[in-house]
Amino acid sequence: MAGSGSDDVGHIDDELLRQVYDSVDTSLLLYDHDADAILGCNDTACDLLGYSHDQLQECSLAELDSAVAPATEATLCEQVQQTATAGDQTFEWAMSTSDGEPVPVTLSTATLSVADGTVILLEVSDLREQTFRGQGGRIDILDRMTDAFFALDGNRRFTYLNEQAHEIIREAIGADLSFTDLQGRRIWDEIPEIVGTRFYEKYEQAFETGETATFEAYYEPLDTWFEVNVYPSETGLSVFFQDVTEKRRAIDELEDTVEVLHDLYVLGSDSGYSFEYRLDRILELGCRRLDLPYGFLTQITDETQLIEASRGDHELLQPGEQCPLEESYCRRTIESDGLLAVFDALADGWGDDPAYDTFQLGCYLGGKIIVNDELYGTLCFASDSPRSRDFTESERTFVELASRWVGYEIERQQYRTELERQNQRLGEFANLVSHDLRNPLNAANTQLELVEQEHSDEHVEAVGRALDRMEAIITDLLTLAREGDTSIDLTTVSLPELVDRCWERVAGPDSTLTVQTDREIYADDHRLQRLFENLLRNAHEHASRDVTVTVGDLPDGFYIDDDGPGIPPAERDQVFEVGYSTAEDGTGFGLHIVETIVEAHDWEITITDGTEGGARFEVTGVELADPWQG
Structure with missing residues (x-):
């Protein structure tokens, strides 16, 4: 003290x-x-x-x-x-x-x-x-509160309102009544719309039980959510309340966004259904989420809008319908940086626009479809009638993500179609090589064998070498055509056993192989054999002297190292191209086949200097059968 x-x-x-x-x-x-x-x-x-x-x-x-x-x-x-x-x-x-x-x-x-x-x-x-004091004698503390506050006596009559409550009550009544005008008036008589609502139930419950109440409720005439605290006393009720509409909408918006992301994920990841089916589900989901009757996908080419898929009964928004781009809402969509959102077309100045004259859409939300970095079309949702408020962030998020998904799926569809076309051409080419080229070659080899029985000179030997080269080219072409199929059949493969087997097929008499691995890996056995045969053959063909080849381990793969002439750094990006070879009798297909096999396994291959000055091919990203081997 x-x-x-x-x-x-x-x-x-x-x-x-x-x-x-x-x-x-x-x-x-x-x-x-x-x-x-x-x-x-x-x-x-x-x-x-x-x-x-x-x-x-x-x-x-x-x-x-x-x-x-x-x-x-x-x-x-x-x-x-x-x-x-x-x-x-x-x-x-x-x-x-x-x-x-x-x-x-x-x-x-x-x-x-x-x-x-x-x-x-x-x-x-x-x-x-205390009782109502009138406008001139209002209680300053209550007027300075951020909450609205009013007091009722036992007969449900107003005895006090602060400024915040006075403003809201006047709006609810729909009349410009002063504090004095409201004094002594019953709340249920002045605002009969409250009777039967949650507000009415909670106030009356507090009067009857004498217990405080805290609740949130929506008052439709004002389109407002209120958080309310009610304190009963012997003389009546004291009511504190505040507008929490923005908070509630933010919570609802977050919940909607999470639900939208979940729905899109479920639809987008369900590859068991066709693209057309999933697209229709996306349009149906968008119409339901946005509470709009029309959903449609367009393709835009040559200044023309074509409807490819749609939901709803608008006669001009059906599959196959088209119109000049200048008469469509989509022309502004593709000009926008993001989405085009129009919640009230007439209020937004669309009344004289050709698009409004043609389609009579009162609201619209659309996004661009980008495929392979180029404009494909639009994904849109619309209604004949305007909306009472703008599109929310979760609604915009839905259309933005759905537009990206559609673009991605169309890109995949185009890629799959092109891949099937390429595989078909490769199959046709393989048949051509196998029958139309190999059959005459086999006949030529037979004739050469007959000639060699009677004549053996340098000209005959040159013909034999030429036929051997043609055989090698045909073999590589067939291999390349077959490797165009990207599907692989993974099995456990022993690297040392596979390397020894490949070496027997390609090695020269004085070449040396050193195997410094005992690993097992997951790979397509047939394709991995092709890979090693081509890399080992490449080392043998490009060596100007007897070559030593070493196969060893990397933390996530393996390497093939030789002591030959090596590959200059400037040429290392070229060696995988079709037809590129520095050997006189090389076909130019071997290393391209290697690259194709590596890509089919989702591995990576790089070229560096060899330990003894030659070339070193490193293959990484390989899955080990026993991870502890690494």
């Missing part, structure tokens, strides 16, 4: 103070401003703030300060402590109950001398118990 240094303070002993507590009906608190502690309180103060005597005397004023206090830089503690220096004062505030609810009060302070020094006596008056 502070020392009693002021002559203006009242003097009171402890016993008299206790008598004052017990003899008055108002709420009293005895406050030590030095320790920021409640030293004493009466029953009325405990009832008002919802604490027992012991609990209240353990509180500080900071704990009793409400978050809806007036717009002042001072706290409740600082405001009260001014009494010690500036003298007694009376002011209005909002204190906090034990439940954290705000209570509008008038605080009157007085400095008292007690045995141990000076303390401050606080008289706390509940403003909710």
Whole structure:
């Protein structure tokens, strides 16, 4: 406690103070401003703030300060402590109950001398118990609250409204009534639309039970969500409420977005159905989510809009229908950086637009379809009627993601069609090579064998070498055609066994193979054999002397290293191209076949300098049959 240094303070002993507590009906608190502690309180103060005597005397004023206090830089503690220096004062505030609810009060302070020094006596008056004062005498503390507040007596008549509540009530009534006009009027008579709503039920329940109520409810006439706190008393109800529409819409928006993403994921990832079926489901889902009757996919070519797929009964938005691009909404969609959103076409200036004249769409939301980095068309949703409000973020997110998905699927469709066409051409080519070229070659080899029985000179040997080269080219062409099929059959393959088998087929008499691996990997056995045969043959064919080839391990793959002439860095990107070869008798297909096999396995291949100066081919991204081998 502070020392009693002021002559203006009242003097009171402890016993008299206790008598004052017990003899008055108002709420009293005895406050030590030095320790920021409640030293004493009466029953009325405990009832008002919802604490027992012991609990209240353990509180500080900071704990009793409400978050809806007036717009002042001072706290409740600082405001009260001014009494010690500036003298007694009376002011209005909002204190906090034990439940954290705000209570509008008038605080009157007085400095008292007690045995141990000076303390401050606080008289706390509940403003909710006061009657309506009219516009000129409104209670400042309630008007400064961010919450709207009104009070009703037992007959459901208005006794008080702060400015925030007055504005909302006037809007709900639909008349410009003053505070004085509303005084004494029954809420149910002035706003009959409330009767039967959740607001009516909760207010009447509080009147009947005397229990507080906290709830959120939507009031349709104002298109507004309110958060409401209702406090009954012996004389009526005190109602605090605030507009939480934006908060509710933000929550709903987030929930809608999550649901949209889930629905799109389910549809987009279900590859068991055709693209056409899933597209129709996307259009149906969009119409339902946006609450719009029309959904359609367009293709735009040569300044013409063609409807490829649609939902809804608009006669001009059916599959096969087309119109000049200048008469469509889509012309503006493809000019936009993002989506084109029109929630009220006439209000947005579309009344004289050719698109409105043609389609008569009152609202529209559309996005571009991009395929292989080029404009394909649009994905759109629309209605004959305008919307009452703009499209939400979750609605825009749906159309944006759906547009991307459609573009991706069309791109896949085109790629699949082109791949099938290529495979068909490769198959036809393989048949051509196998029959139309190989049969004459076999006949030529037979004739050469007959000639060699009677003649053996350099000319005959040259013909034999030429036929051998033709055989090698045909073999590589057939291999290349077959490797065009990207499907693979993975099995466990022993690298050392496979490498030895391949070496026997391609090695020269003086060549040397060193195998420094005992790994097993997952690969297509037939294709991996082709890969090693081509790489080992490549090392043998390009060596100007007897070559040593080493096959060894990498952390996620293997390498083939030789001590031949190597490959200059400038040529390393070219060696995988079809027809590229530096060997006189090379076909130019071998390393391209290697690259095709690597890509089919989803591996990677790079070329570096060999350990002994030759070339080193490193294949990575390989799945080991036993990961602990790495």
